[in-house]
Amino acid sequence: MKRLAVMAIGLAIATTSVAQKLPRTSPLAEVEQTVGLTDIEIQYSRPGVKDRTIFGDVVPYGEMWRVGANERTTIETEDNIKIEGKELKAGKYAILVKPGKDTWQVMFSSNIESWGTNDYDPKDDVLTITVKPEEAQFTENMLFYFDEVVWDKANLVLQWDKVKIRIPIEVDVDTKAWAGIEEAIAKNPKDAMVLRNAARYCADSGKRLDKGLKFIQEANEIKSSWLHKLIEARIYAAKKEYDSAKSSAKEAIKLGEEEAKESGKEFSYKRMIESEMAKWK
Structure with missing residues (x-):
């Protein structure tokens, strides 16, 4: 009887200790x-x-x-x-x-x-x-x-x-972003995409514009691209050098149309670039 009582108590304890998810x-x-x-x-x-x-x-x-x-x-x-x-x-x-x-x-x-x-x-x-x-x-x-x-x-x-x-x-986005940029360029100094992304950050943030201009010009030397020229134009615009900005933007349109012509399509970014140029006064 004592053994049964102990077992009953143990069973009760075990039952009440079961976790319930409700x-x-x-x-x-x-x-x-x-x-x-x-x-x-x-x-x-x-x-x-x-x-x-x-x-x-x-x-x-x-x-x-x-x-x-x-x-x-x-x-x-x-x-x-x-x-x-x-x-x-x-x-x-x-x-x-x-x-x-x-x-x-x-x-x-x-x-x-x-x-x-x-x-x-x-x-x-x-x-x-x-x-x-x-x-x-x-x-x-x-x-x-x-x-x-x-x-x-x-x-x-x-x-x-x-x-x-x-x-x-x-x-403080700039400190973290710039540390990543410097690390990426140190590892891949001749990678056009790495240089382009760094330059795009400079254009978007409005910071380190001279370095951004250097990056995008190096990227364009590695691989000529309408996108590179557009980023260059945006950096010039951020520097308020609007004549240079418009000149680079026109080159971007020219390169874009040449690339699109090869594939038999229209250069779909032309209007966007012209719209940006209209604001550079």
């Missing part, structure tokens, strides 16, 4: 965005409005909120970034907020393990910013997304119910 009321989500050359990831849970008054009630004004439900919401960046002009070093951080009617405080905390805000300690905050809430289209489940993503910056947007906030993010 759906969460506030499902987990993540959003990833590359800004420039930097990958940024947000992990969070998505609570619903469910006919409740959210801000000022479920989420009280003036009190710390974990931004969602379940585990703390986190942001992870592979490079140093700037948030509202303040540096956030590469790593993973919890996002906490203190909502108000007119302004919200947003804290980035090194404590990513705690559940909720009960053990919040301001000493863990590595960066704090203040943002203004905006009216937004109704959103049932809390949502993070990125918008206005351009060359070196983007907004991280938190939206729920009829409110949203924007968190401005900037990245």
Whole structure:
């Protein structure tokens, strides 16, 4: 009987220790965005409005909120970034907020393990910013997304119910891009494509234009191309040397038409180039 009792207890313990995988009321989500050359990831849970008054009630004004439900919401960046002009070093951080009617405080905390805000300690905050809430289209489940993503910056947007906030993010794309360019050219100094890509970056960024001009002219010596001449034209235009820009653009059209003629087709980029030329005044 004692043996049976022990077996029964063991069976009960084994039964209760079986892991159960069940759906969460506030499902987990993540959003990833590359800004420039930097990958940024947000992990969070998505609570619903469910006919409740959210801000000022479920989420009280003036009190710390974990931004969602379940585990703390986190942001992870592979490079140093700037948030509202303040540096956030590469790593993973919890996002906490203190909502108000007119302004919200947003804290980035090194404590990513705690559940909720009960053990919040301001000493863990590595960066704090203040943002203004905006009216937004109704959103049932809390949502993070990125918008206005351009060359070196983007907004991280938190939206729920009829409110949203924007968190401005900037990245140092040039340092990382230029390191890659120098490494590629050191390994492949006579590769026309490598030189062309480096020159295109200079034209697009408006930086190191003299080096970009040198790169594209070297690329064109290796292999003559209408695209090389167009990039050359764009670099001249960025330098405000418009006569040289137009001359290079005309050469690009001429080369493009010659290449297209050989294949029996029209040069489809002619109008695009002429449209750019019209702006170089």
